[in-house]
């Protein structure tokens with residue numbers, strides 16, 4: 001009972017909708033989720049691609065079903081995600097408008113989506129992945145990182161407009177900026193904290209920063225504590241929104257050997273300990289693991305490698321990583 005060990009949300013990202021491995025059709029997954037977690041993120045179905053079939057149209061059926069399941073099981077839900085350059089429906093990518101037209105489209109999207117879920121969500125990822133690893137705004141193609149139409153059409157103010165619209169639509173939900181690699185790129189974290197400070201200076205409501213934490217065996221506890229501290233110093237909440245730990249980055253392992261699983265246990269403990277030791281209780285937005293069981297992980301889908309990034313194996317057995325996470329929660 002992992003979530004019983006914490007007084008903040010312990011979450012998991014789940015497949016839903018018509019996915020083959022949808023939580024709502026899988027008793028094995030439900031058993032794990034109901035035993036260990038008290039918050040859900042939708043891995044995909046609350047993205048624009050899934051909820052916005054056409055301009056002016058909304059499809060909330062799958063999300064409503066997932067939220068009903070969460071409610072029936074005493075879990076809260078973290079909304080993922082309002083504004084992202086990825087998984088935008090084609091009509092949105094093709095939207096024909098100048099900067100003010102795009103702003104209206106963005107505001108309509110947020111009013112419609114966040115408005116629908118008022119009172120049902122603990123928090124939202126309002127804007128996701130607006131920066132590149134070098135700290136510049138995600139714009140045109142750079143390396144293998146994709147471009148952002150939001151930035152191209154509206155400039156950096158799209159972030160401010162998004163947070164204002166989210167607060168207008170939902171007076172109570174915690175509002176996060178969410179990104180990856182904040183745990184190692186000082187430039188990226190600095191760009192994010194500067195942006196957040198500018199929002200605060202402008203009187204725009206931002207509650208916290210989401211550290212996705214898609215990490216590998218190189219993750220370092222001491223460094224992580226410094227990174228969390230930068231956000232704590234702003235008075236903002238820290239939420240680990242998508243943690244998983246890649247163990248087979250160079251595809252050299254044939255199986256999840258015992259030493260590898262013990263290393264992963266230590267790394268999960270380090271991450272959770274860093275969080276407990278650095279983030280004071282009032283600023284703990286929670287910790288969410290990005291998937292239930294190893295074979296469901298996006299990492300396998302994306303990299304094609306075998307990997308074992310999560311807390312449960314592909315037979316739904318708890319891995320040493322689960323105990324590592326629990327051990328980390330004991331730190332103060």
Ligand code: G3I
Nearest residue numbers: 019043044080081086087128180212214242290297298301
């Ligand atoms: O549902 C379709 C299916 O009908 C089709 O046959 C199949 C073939 O391509 O694709 C399926 O959709 C895939 C979807 O996952 C569901 O499995 C998409 O192609 C695939 O792109 C999508 O990947 C998701 C990815 O975001 C998209 O960028 C991953 O599941 C999801 O875990 C991942 O999550 C992101 C967070 O939202 C933001 N942070 C990073 C994180 C990891 O990349």
